[in-house]
Amino acid sequence: MFEVIAFYMFSILVIGMFLIVVFSKNALYSMSALAGGMIFISGFFFLLDADFLGVVQIIVYTGAIMAVYAFGMMFFDTTRDVKENIRFKKIIYGLSILSAIFLIFILLAPVYSGKIEALYPSIQGVGNIQMIGLILFTKYLVPFELAAIMLLAAMISGIVLVKIKMEETPTDIEVARGEK
Amino acid sequence: MIETALIVETVVKAVIALAVVAGMGAFATFIERKILAFMQRRLGPMHVGPYGLLQLAADGIKLFTKEDIIPQNVVKPIFVIAPVIASASAFVAIAAVPYFPEFTVFGYTIHPIISDINVGLLFIMGAASVGMYGPLLAGLSSHNKWSLLGGARAVIQLLSFEVVSGLSILAPIMMIGSLSLIDMNDYQIGGVANWLIWKQPLAFVLFAIAGFAETNRTPFDLIEFEAEIVSGYATEYSGMRWGLFFIGEYANMITISVLVSIIFLGGYNDIWFIPGAIAMLIKVSLWIFLFLWVRAAWPHVRPDQLMWVCWKVLMPLALINVLITGIVLV
Numbered sequence: 345m346f347e348v349i350a351f352y353m354f355s356i357l358v359i360g361m362f363l364i365v366v367f368s369k370n371a372l373y374s375m376s377a378l379a380g381g382m383i384f385i386s387g388f389f390f391l392l393d394a395d396f397l398g399v400v401q402i403i404v405y406t407g408a409i410m411a412v413y414a415f416g417m418m419f420f421d422t423t424r425d426v427k428e429n430i431r432f433k434k435i436i437y438g439l440s441i442l443s444a445i446f447l448i449f450i451l452l453a454p455v456y457s458g459k460i461e462a463l464y465p466s467i468q469g470v471g472n473i474q475m476i477g478l479i480l481f482t483k484y485l486v487p488f489e490l491a492a493i494m495l496l497a498a499m500i501s502g503i504v505l506v507k508i509k510m511e512e513t514p515t516d517i518e519v520a521r522g523e524k
Numbered sequence: 525m526i527e528t529a530l531i532v533e534t535v536v537k538a539v540i541a542l543a544v545v546a547g548m549g550a551f552a553t554f555i556e557r558k559i560l561a562f563m564q565r566r567l568g569p570m571h572v573g574p575y576g577l578l579q580l581a582a583d584g585i586k587l588f589t590k591e592d593i594i595p596q597n598v599v600k601p602i603f604v605i606a607p608v609i610a611s612a613s614a615f616v617a618i619a620a621v622p623y624f625p626e627f628t629v630f631g632y633t634i635h636p637i638i639s640d641i642n643v644g645l646l647f648i649m650g651a652a653s654v655g656m657y658g659p660l661l662a663g664l665s666s667h668n669k670w671s672l673l674g675g676a677r678a679v680i681q682l683l684s685f686e687v688v689s690g691l692s693i694l695a696p697i698m699m700i701g702s703l704s705l706i707d708m709n710d711y712q713i714g715g716v717a718n719w720l721i722w723k724q725p726l727a728f729v730l731f732a733i734a735g736f737a738e739t740n741r742t743p744f745d746l747i748e749f750e751a752e753i754v755s756g757y758a759t760e761y762s763g764m765r766w767g768l769f770f771i772g773e774y775a776n777m778i779t780i781s782v783l784v785s786i787i788f789l790g791g792y793n794d795i796w797f798i799p800g801a802i803a804m805l806i807k808v809s810l811w812i813f814l815f816l817w818v819r820a821a822w823p824h825v826r827p828d829q830l831m832w833v834c835w836k837v838l839m840p841l842a843l844i845n846v847l848i849t850g851i852v853l854v
Contacts (some may be wrong), residue, residue, distance in 0.1 A: 370631045372599055372664055379657065395643045396703075402650040407686055408658070413660060423599050467549045471642060473703065 354387035372422040379409040382499055396472045537638050538682055541618055549774030556816050563820040590763030595667070596647045598760065602665035607761065607768035610658025614775035617651035620644035621782050622705050624801040625792045643703045648783065649689060652738055652776060656682040658769060659740075659747050663757040674756030677747045677827050681737060684834035685744075691842035695727045695849040696720055705783075709791030718793060721788040726845045728788045730838055735780040737830065740773060742819040746827050781811035811825035 355425050361381030368374045382405035389398030416422060430436065554569070554577070561568030572621035589853020594600060622637040623645075641647060656678050697703060699720070700711045712718045721728045737744040748756035758766055785791060785807040792800040825833070 370599065372602055372661075376602055376661060383654065395641050397647070398647040399643050399650050403646065403653060403686075406650065406653045407683065410656070410660070410679050410682050413664070414676070415678075417672070417676060422664045423597060473643070495704065511750075 350387065350391055354384055354391070357381075357384045357387075368429060369425040370422075371416050371420040371426055375409065375416050376414055379405070379414070382409060394472060396476060533634075534638060538621070539803075541610070541623075541638060542615055544752045545615070545618055545775050545778055548778055549771050550580060551813060552585065552774045552777065553583070553770070555812070556819075558703060558811065559816045560820050563817070569848070587764055587767040592764065593762050595760050597667040599665040599667075602661050603760075604765075606658050606662035606665065606774075607765045609661065610655055611650050611768040611772035611775070613655040613658070614772040614779065617648045617655075617779050618775065620647045620705070620710065621779060622786070622792070623782065624804060637706070637718065640704070640706060644705045645693065645703045645708070645783075645787075648779065649693075652779065653682060653686055655772060659757040660773065662761065662769070663747075665686060666757070666760040668760050670754040670759045671757050674747045674759070677753075678757065680827055680831055681740075681744065681747060684831050685734045685737035688730055688834050688838045688842055689738060691839060691846060692730035692734060693787070694729045694842075695845050696724050698849050698853060699723065705786050705791075707788050709793065711791045713793050719788065719790040723850075724788065724845070726841060728784075730842050730845070731788070732784060733838060735784065736815070736818070737834070738817075741774045741777070741815050743822045744830055745767055745819075745823045745824055748831065749824055777812060777815055778808065781808045781815075784811055 358381050361377045361384060364377035365374045365381065368377065383402055386398040388399040388403060389395070419427060557579075558576070569579035572582050594603060619638040620641055622635070622640070624636040626633055626635045659678040660675045660682075662679060662765045663671040663673070666672070696708070700708050702708070708720075712720055735743075740747055746752075748758055753759075758769055761769065761792045782804075785804060789802075789807050794800050794806040795803050798806070
């Protein structure tokens with residue numbers, strides 16, 4: 345009973361939030377709704393007894409959208425509406441609706457034919473975190489390590505790009521420019 | 525019937541925890557003014573009531589009855605919701621905190637924790653990091669340059685301390701093998717010698733520093749530092765909305781104090797003749813006192829210094845700590 349109520353509540357909240365993300369012209373509304381929607385999604389994980397994934401969803405997306413805010417702060421005046429310059433409105437809307445329908449079809453087809461079953465059904469007495477650890481380090485070890493390497497490469501390239509002026513303090517730069 | 529009892533119990537516990545933590549947070553503002561005054565050889569609030577104790581009620585009445593001002597050019601919905609996020613997330617975090625050992629009233633065993641989820645520690649840290657959205661949204665929606673600077677500082681603060689607090693807590697988690705705070709408490713049963721602080725001193729120091737950054741306390745109070753950015757994100761706020769931010773901050777202080785006490789300082793286990801609940805109160809009070817002492821004793825750091833210390837000093841130390849713990853455990 346409570347689960348059903350909670351499920352519909354979270355569904356409405358999530359869909360509403362993401363609609364605001366798409367339709368709002370104010371960057372601040374969009375970003376805040378994105379953060380809210382991502383946090384509400386964790387509700388579904390909690391409903392499915394996947395506590396760990398739910399909490400990870402909150403922690404990861406809090407930090408990630410915080411970075412989006414940082415860019416928003418640099419690129420927009422967040423208290424004003426963004427002037428959008430969209431031509432060919434009909435084509436864009438038509439294509440996006442079509443692709444959404446395709447996506448739903450692709451995802452729902454296996455459910456409809458009843459062929460979905462858990463590859464790794466949860467074992468009694470083994471916790472959430474242990475199960476994730478077991479699967480990550482056996483079946484999905486290679487994708488896991490590949491993702492780690494990709495992240496490492498991205499991090500190193502980020503550091504190299506910034507490294508040029510890393511050791512200089514603002515005072516050094518002013519001295520170099522002859523302002524002090 | 526069992527379900528109804530569970531719901532009633534949870535609601536009662538939630539209301540009590542909310543009232544007690546909010547009350548303690550309000551009282552902490554009074555204690556803070558007194559202790560800061562003594563450290564600076566002043567008397568602090570003295571006129572209202574005995575020893576200035578009723579100053580608290582006077583401040584409360586003032587905050588509640590002040591006119592609610594919403595400035596002209598702000599983004600109104602975000603401006604209104606930001607203080608609510610700051611305080612609500614602080615109170616959501618206390619849902620997974622066990623305060624006292626379980627006790628029995630009229631034959632009914634009560635666990636003083638609202639919801640014992642098995643990832644309690646992660647949940648608290650997640651809720652606390654959502655709390656940083658309060659200052660950020662306030663800063664962005666205020667249409668004020670000082671507020672914007674405060675919001676920008678909130679971003680770098682979150683991106684700096686979150687890594688350190690996560691990595692520093694990883695080593696104790698590896699030793700205990702559970703994310704539940706009750707398991708962490710039970711791991712340290714049996715006196716002061718079994719406290720985790722002796723096995724993980726480095727993790728303790730790192731987590732404490734990250735806790736100071738998480739609660740915006742001096743020396744990391746850079747998002748509302750008066751001398752540089754007026755009042756930071758809270759510049760445009762007044763009355764109860766301003767008050768909500770600070771209720772959230774003090775509730776966070778209490779949560780961090782409880783977390784440190786449970787993870788590193790033996791939790792609510794009995795010490796010698798002191799019962800567990802009293803021991804917990806003493807530890808939390810001492811930790812709150814430390815927060816205030818640090819505020820009186822230290823100047824604050826610059827934002828770039830915070831990033832420097834978090835990413836170049838604390839994070840490598842935390843990683844080394846995790847590595848050593850792993851080698852020792854294997």
